[in-house]
Amino acid sequence: MSVTNPVSALIQPLGEMPPESVVFGSTDAMHALRERLAKIAGANVPVLIQGESGTGKDIIARMIHVSSPWKTGPWVKVNCPAIPGTLLESELFGYEKGAFTGAYGSKPGRVEMAHRGTLFLDEISELDMALQSKLLQLLQDGQFCRIGAQEDKRVEVRVVCATNRKLEEEIINGTFRSDLFYRINVVNLHIPALRERSSDIPQLVSYFIEHYNRRFNGRAPMPSAELMKALMRYHWPGNIRELENLMKRYVILGSEDSISGDLRPHEPDLFSADIPVDGQVSLKKITRQAVRELERKIILKVLQHHHWNRKQAAKALNISYRALLYKIRDAGLPSNRTPRSGAHEDAQAAVNETAAAD
Amino acid sequence: MSVTNPVSALIQPLGEMPPESVVFGSTDAMHALRERLAKIAGANVPVLIQGESGTGKDIIARMIHVSSPWKTGPWVKVNCPAIPGTLLESELFGYEKGAFTGAYGSKPGRVEMAHRGTLFLDEISELDMALQSKLLQLLQDGQFCRIGAQEDKRVEVRVVCATNRKLEEEIINGTFRSDLFYRINVVNLHIPALRERSSDIPQLVSYFIEHYNRRFNGRAPMPSAELMKALMRYHWPGNIRELENLMKRYVILGSEDSISGDLRPHEPDLFSADIPVDGQVSLKKITRQAVRELERKIILKVLQHHHWNRKQAAKALNISYRALLYKIRDAGLPSNRTPRSGAHEDAQAAVNETAAAD
DNA sequence: TCCGATTTGGCTCTCCGGATGCACGTCAGT
DNA sequence: ACTGACGTGCATCCGGAGAGCCAAATCGGA
Incomplete structure (x- = not known):
């Protein structure tokens, strides 16, 4: 890649x-x-x-x-x-x-x-x-x-x-x-995602090691069983690209220690809105998150309905204008939006044309 | 010109x-x-x-x-x-x-x-x-x-x-x-909308299949009765265009499985982001309601997991014991005691009974 | 039957996040 | 220049969530 x-x-x-x-x-x-x-x-x-x-x-x-x-x-x-x-x-x-x-x-x-x-x-x-x-x-x-x-x-x-x-x-x-x-x-x-097919990892690892050994004239051996296990356990947020880069480094640096530090185990997924019965999960955080999410959806819908006129939207939502702005901001919604058509800024680029949709 | x-x-x-x-x-x-x-x-x-x-x-x-x-x-x-x-x-x-x-x-x-x-x-x-x-x-x-x-x-x-x-x-x-x-x-x-005239769907389906069979040199057969029923039940947010594209895919991929996954029935989301477009319905009320709903689900699950021991549940939820009681009450959950030897004619037991016990 | 442990409900008090109002500056359209 | 919508900072206020305390109810065990 x-x-x-x-x-x-x-x-x-x-x-x-x-x-x-x-x-x-x-x-x-x-x-x-x-x-x-x-x-x-x-x-x-x-x-x-x-x-x-x-x-x-x-x-x-x-x-x-x-x-x-x-x-x-x-x-x-x-x-x-x-x-x-x-x-x-x-x-x-x-x-x-x-x-x-x-x-x-x-x-x-x-x-x-x-x-x-x-x-x-x-x-x-x-x-x-x-x-x-x-x-x-x-x-x-x-x-x-x-x-x-x-x-x-x-x-x-x-x-x-x-x-x-x-x-x-x-x-x-x-x-x-x-x-x-x-x-x-x-x-x-x-x-x-790579983590969802971790059984493919050994194959990929050997491919990359071979490939980079050839390219860099390296002699890096196949990783040990433990390292391979660690590789398979890792959750690979960067997917194959991350794996490839890691292997590249491994071949170049030549020692397992040089990469094992990067394989820190599976950080706790903070966003799993599901109900993890097991550990302690602050209910507050979950509800808070959910409220945010819901508010975001609703606000978005209302705003669209009112063509991004915040004043009207605020009135429709029964909250103060100021509050709506707050919510818009920390919902991560676009804070500046020209009223129509979603196309902003570019004064004169796009020209012409029918384009579709019915 | x-x-x-x-x-x-x-x-x-x-x-x-x-x-x-x-x-x-x-x-x-x-x-x-x-x-x-x-x-x-x-x-x-x-x-x-x-x-x-x-x-x-x-x-x-x-x-x-x-x-x-x-x-x-x-x-x-x-x-x-x-x-x-x-x-x-x-x-x-x-x-x-x-x-x-x-x-x-x-x-x-x-x-x-x-x-x-x-x-x-x-x-x-x-x-x-x-x-x-x-x-x-x-x-x-x-x-x-x-x-x-x-x-x-x-x-x-x-x-x-x-x-x-x-x-x-x-x-x-x-x-x-x-x-x-x-x-x-x-x-x-x-x-x-297409969903409002679902009786036309079979006709459309057969037209599209024929059409794309010809165009792609396909041999896709008419869909089974069950699939057709699913097609008619689906709510088609993308209307005819969606149907057309689905049929295209069906013809190309050639198997019913390849499309049946897309026909998931109109699920109203966890806590649906619905309505508010119409009148002015306060956002507060909706979120409040949603939070209640969500809390209820979570609390119920955690309580079950902890065999209805509120103290443990409260700790697991990171809220005070007292607060949990509050929430339990206004979530409408059974607030009774250990339901074991109920010499007590509680109106609303029903739920736990079997669950507790140990 | 009595005692302690546990649970639950009712009642306050406090605190903080969010909501509000106000002032001021900006920007675009007129 | 004027207006109206928008964005931001600040001081203030409100209400609900949480904690603490107490009393009543219930159970387990002696």
Whole structure:
């Protein structure tokens, strides 16, 4: 999982991908995933890949590409959060001369570049509303429009999206369009977290050690049984990427001690709202958390209903304006929001276009 | 003008539209809708289409267009929320050279492009007030004015609007002009949600399966009776679009298991974040209620785990013994004593009995 | 039957988090 | 410049949660 510059490097070195057996391991869930992938690769339908950060979503996406009929076509990856709002649109859809100050020439967007190939949108949850709409149109009828252009263009692209968040929640929060979700969620690949398939860890470990031994001319031996056990017990918040980096360090430093310190055991999950009968769990904290959560949902809903007019919302909620602000703040909701359409700040970027949704 | 181009794209492959029988199904409400549509298509009056997201408002709108006398004219669709505020105006009405910085040339708007054709405004509730006014003028006397232009222009367009919100409420909220509403609401087509016409689902399912079998060279059989029942029970928040995508997935993946997981029945969440949109229902009350509910569950569980020993339970919950008693009381939990040798005719025992004992 | 332990309810008192009102500054539209 | 909505800081106030105390009820055991 070479982390390259998110946007450049269009045609990525596919050769660096680890062999299939390593990617998938031997867990049931991953077997199912592999089969599913084989089935869907050939059909030109959008794919949504969901999985925690570091689970290798980009590798899966690339595998979809190379096993599809468009494998000879371009492979274009766009890492959405890496590009600030306004630029992302021009990056994706391109622009015509004079579309905005500084646009002296015209430029094709990534979407066009991906014609007859695969367009991979990483972290799609980060797209702002306006771009979501444009993307939706692209998915609905294969059309899009450069910024500042008069007419629509038509492309054929296979779209693969990835995210590490639960889009369902984003929809409830109002930060993701539900119609876009239904559109990209035709096929859903959920990649389990590494800790959920710890039986694959030995295989991965040996692969990485071998790989880095070769690359660094190392002689690091297989880890001891105890260390392997520790590796399997660890909960890997960074998933495979973390494992890979740890193995890299192990090979370079060459001693087990140098990494065993990082494997501190399973910290107590503070957010498990469930009712852990066993240990002491302050009821206060749980209820507090729950109240926050609930308030957040309600406030969000009411605010949306009132077009983010806080005064009205506060009145509707029967709390003081000031209190609502408090709650909004510590609910982590956007504290500055232009009233409509969710699109803020960019004065003049996005132009044009029908985009879909009914 | 280059109108033809954008519009060429807009003259969409209507061939891809499902046959009428599928769009409408056999529900009474949809029959009525079809008749109504036939009646109004020919008259040059504005139409307002209301229906949840994904119910196929755009298809209906297109059907209006193709069955109207202007079917040879352009079909122009504008998705309002896709375009941030200021730009939408130039997009809709066009601008003259020099109207604002960056306007080096003049540009016709979508309204002009739709001359002698149909203009479809999707999600019209997202229009801001200023544009609502301009649109109102257009509807009233067929005139509009490019940004920066001196004189008005005149066009003949059939205007069709769609929204998934209740405009009546928007009016009350002051976010939609009532006069515009009356103007576009001359004919009102309300499209029922899919869940409200579940008897159409089998027909739709078979249509989609056939369609996608053909497109993907699939061999997916009709779903089993149980699956069909599940499909009809599901509440389809994404309406037809969701159904379509689910069927797509079914055809591609080829197994019922691959989709049955998505049909989980309408679970009302742990403590649902429901209602408050309607009237002003205080937030406090709701949260209070929710907290009670949650506390009740937790306390019950902890108590059971501790064999109804309140002292231990209180300690486990990190609250004072006394406080636990309070909570137990106003959670309506059995406040009786060791239920063992009940020489006591407690009204509400019922619960514990067997539980305690040791 | 009596004594101590445990449980429970009722009653205050205190304390703190959250809610409020007010003042002031900012920003955008007019 | 004026207005209205929004954001922030500050002093204040309120109510509910918690703690402490006491009395009554009940049980176990002698």
